[in-house]
Amino acid sequence: MRDYAGTWTLLRLALRLDRVRASAWIIGIVLFTTASAQSNNDLYSTPEERQNLATTVETNPAMLALGGRAFDLTTTGGINAYQLVAFMATIIGLMSILMVVRHTRAEEESGRAELAGSAVLGRRAWLASSLLLVTGMNLVIALFLGLGLQSTDLPAEGSWCFALGCAGVGVFFAVVAGITAQLTEHTRSATGMASAVLGLAYLLRATGDAASASDDGPSWLTWLSPIGWAEMMRPYTDEDWVVGLLFVGSVAVLVPAVGVLIGRRDIGAGVLRPTLGPVEASTSLRSPLALAWRLQKGSMLGWGIGFVIVGAAFGGVADGMVDVAKDNPDIDELLRDLGGTGSIVDVFLATITSLIAVVVGAYAVQSALRLSGEESAHRVDPVLSTPVQRINWAGSHLTVAAVGSVVMLFAAGLAAGLAHGLNSGDVAGEVPRVLGAALAQVPAVWTLIGLCALLFGLLPRYTVVAWVALAFVLVIGQFGEVLKVDQAIINLSPFTHVPDMPSADFEAAPLLALALLAGVLVAVGLGGFRRRDVA
Known part of the structure; x- marks a missing residue:
């Protein structure tokens, strides 16, 4: 446990430093999602309006790619799942990436991690505290998001399925950011690599969802994306809680991988070492x-x-x-x-x-x-x-x-x-x-x-x-x-x-x-x- 010495101290420090930033993320995400759900409930308040939307969307690959998988557009809950799950899961994933990189690679790049490491501080304490911080943020978002969605008269089980699915995406990409923070020496590169994984997940989800408009399309691509897993939990439409185990299993596999990477590099360095540039700069520089x-x-x-x-x-x-x-x-x-x-x-x-x-x-x-x-x-x-x-x-x-x-x-x-x-x-x-x-x-x-x-x-x-x-x-x-x-x-x-x-x-x-x-x-x-x- 020496590798984790000081984890709780660093967690308290992170909470103090980011109390405004973290609160802004949580409040903004919860309020935006709840307001959007209430707006959708008002816009599609009659069966005829919901049926018209279903007729238009279910055969339109572009709208499915843009919004998400449409399981049941005859209910306001199904419409909210179609329009909001993929989008909000992506935003929460981005939040997790930015917060983890900020408290890991950015601390090393600035030299603060090395200074703090001269005290009684474990090698893995920075990463552990940042993952605990972001996981806690995602759980708080899930709690208030579930309550907020219920306040718009949406079913309770579907609301919690919606909230926990999005939080699962956030935790998954927090671990991904933890990995990229070990691979590279710079904050910008770590954020870019993790964001590229997020973008790939979104594209796989969009391609799979678009293909669901036809019977012979590669709709299975949605299953290759963590954002797609949140959709496939089917909030407000026969909730499938078993799909949530994909988040648990993937995080359980990736977290030990982060630990292995930490042991393969020095403080301030990355596993992928940069190559030396030319002795003289080109005229273009x-x-x-x-x-x-x-x-x-x-x-x-x-x-x-x-x-x-x-x-x-x-x-x-x-x-x-x-x-x-x-x-x-x-x-x-x-x-x-x-x-x-x-x-x-x-x-x-x-x-x-x-x-x-x-x-x-x-x-x-x-x-x-x-x-x-x-x-x-x-x-x-x-x-x-x-x-x-x-x-x-x-x-x-x-x-x-x-x-x-x-x-x-x-x-x-x-x-x-x-x-x-x-x-x-x-x-x-x-x-x-x-x-x-x-x-x-x-x-x-x-x-x-x-x-x-x-x-x-x-x-x-x-x-x-x-x-x-x-x-x-x-x-x-x-x-x-x-x-x-x-x-x-x-x-x-x-x-x-x-x-x-x-x-x-x-x-x-x-x-x-x-x-x-x-x-x-x-x-x-x-x-x-x-x-x-x-x-």
């Missing part, structure tokens, strides 16, 4: 912009692939929304509150485009705040000790974030336009419309980059405010009109001022104003960074 691109190109590629998949998925189901909303005035009204006027397909595309743009904003914030990460890790000092100017170094990372956000929106818009055009038989007409709607969101995304630059230059200790602003934009953009929030508050979001294309006409004035605002924020932020001390 002899500028701050080239360095910023080198550091961020992997992240950009991963995000880009994700947006292509998401764009194609939403574009593929756009035509199906006509059938869903045709006989359900509540859905029609909801979409028009979010996406403006016009045909229901254009309204749906406008709504989805704005949602994708906010997610692109998450990429932009992450990319722009790479500045803060480089500074806090003291990697900026050797760079600025050369003739590289501060403005050039910071501007290079902001340029990568700005160009990358355009690439993300272009990829998502092109994929959505192609998918929708192929379904409607008008590729040449639909691709420019949908692509234009996506690119119209660029100035709004750039304002978030401007905010990041402003905070980094003037208030470097409060760069987390950029993430708070992104969360505000997401909530206001998707629920502001529905919740009847005061228009003055809604107008604080830059995305509010982007025209609802393709259901509305293009307007240049608000986009130019947003681009100008973004430029001013970047200029002020760079000016502040030029004058302040480097941490």
